[in-house]
Amino acid sequence: MPATPPNPTAAISVTDAARAVLDCPEPMGKVRLAQACGRSVAAGMITEIGLPAAPSRPARPTRPELRAPKHMARRRAAGSRAGRIALYHALAHIELNAIDLAFDLIARFADPALPWAFYADWARIGAEEACHFELLCGRLKAFGADYGDLPAHDGLWQAAAETADDLLARLAVVPLVLEARGLDVTPGLITRLRGHGDGQGAAVLELILEEEIRHVAAGWRWFRWVAKRRGLEAKTAWARLVHTRYKGKIKPPFNQAARVAAGFDAQWSVLASAP
Numbered sequence: 240m241p242a243t244p245p246n247p248t249a250a251i252s253v254t255d256a257a258r259a260v261l262d263c264p265e266p267m268g269k270v271r272l273a274q275a276c277g278r279s280v281a282a283g284m285i286t287e288i289g290l291p292a293a294p295s296r297p298a299r300p301t302r303p304e305l306r307a308p309k310h311m312a313r314r315r316a317a318g319s320r321a322g323r324i325a326l327y328h329a330l331a332h333i334e335l336n337a338i339d340l341a342f343d344l345i346a347r348f349a350d351p352a353l354p355w356a357f358y359a360d361w362a363r364i365g366a367e368e369a370c371h372f373e374l375l376c377g378r379l380k381a382f383g384a385d386y387g388d389l390p391a392h393d394g395l396w397q398a399a400a401e402t403a404d405d406l407l408a409r410l411a412v413v414p415l416v417l418e419a420r421g422l423d424v425t426p427g428l429i430t431r432l433r434g435h436g437d438g439q440g441a442a443v444l445e446l447i448l449e450e451e452i453r454h455v456a457a458g459w460r461w462f463r464w465v466a467k468r469r470g471l472e473a474k475t476a477w478a479r480l481v482h483t484r485y486k487g488k489i490k491p492p493f494n495q496a497a498r499v500a501a502g503f504d505a506q507w508s509v510l511a512s513a514p
């Protein structure tokens with residue numbers, strides 16, 4: 240059954256609207272709900288925070304099959320049709336997770352002490368992630384494929400689940416490690432796609448990169464805000480949380496220009512990647 244976008248005239252809270260996104264299993268339904276929530280918040284039609292209402296896991300379609308990251312096949316060369324499909328499928332899966340991660344921040348950490356701008360930021364970001372997913376599905380379709388055709392890994396949601404107890408830890412890991420990693424790897428993918436004559440795909444990734452810089456910047460804005468409220472120095476708090484709450488490694492090379500535009504400085508990246 241197609242998902243119904245939230246009725247903007249109904250008095251729903253942003254956590255209700257976020258919960259509707261998280262509970263929708265069908266990807267395009269999730270996209271529509273995310274975009275409707277983003278529009279309603281931007282237009283001032285949703286103004287209430289509401290109560291925390293996050294499910295333990297967001298609803299997902301029956302396909303793709305989700306596998307542990309170690310059971311994923313190695314990606315093929317991006318030059319072949321199969322390689323291109325595998326690349327776009329992996330990126331679309333990341334963006335579908337990103338929709339849920341943005342709305343999970345809203346629904347899980349609903350707190351009247353947080354400024355409304357926190358909710359407005361993540362509703363807008365969630366709607367942008369929905370556009371990214373749609374654009375990548377468009378690239379899959381251009382190659383005769385669809386989201387769900389290949390297995391996908393569950394690593395992103397696992398990293399999020401490990402920080403479900405604490406907003407500061409969630410911000411430290413999800414926007415400031417995982418999304419920031421996207422800033423490092425995307426320019427190489429753009430170059431490869433362009434080299435293979437896939438200008439449309441390169442243009443999609445360029446747009447995504449530009450918006451992701453702003454997502455990471457929002458991560459810093461709110462990380463600093465919460466750290467200050469707890470009386471913590473942001474740089475030290477972030478390094479400590481990355482070491483204690485993130486199991487992976489932060490590896491160079493870093494896209495220093497994009498990271499600096501998003502609020503990092505060179506030392507911060509090094510600080511978190513030190514043993």
Ligand SMILES: [Fe+2]
Pocket residue numbers: 334337367368371447451
């Ligand atoms: Fe995205």
Ligand SMILES: [Fe+2]
Pocket residue numbers: 337368418450451454
């Ligand atoms: Fe993002």
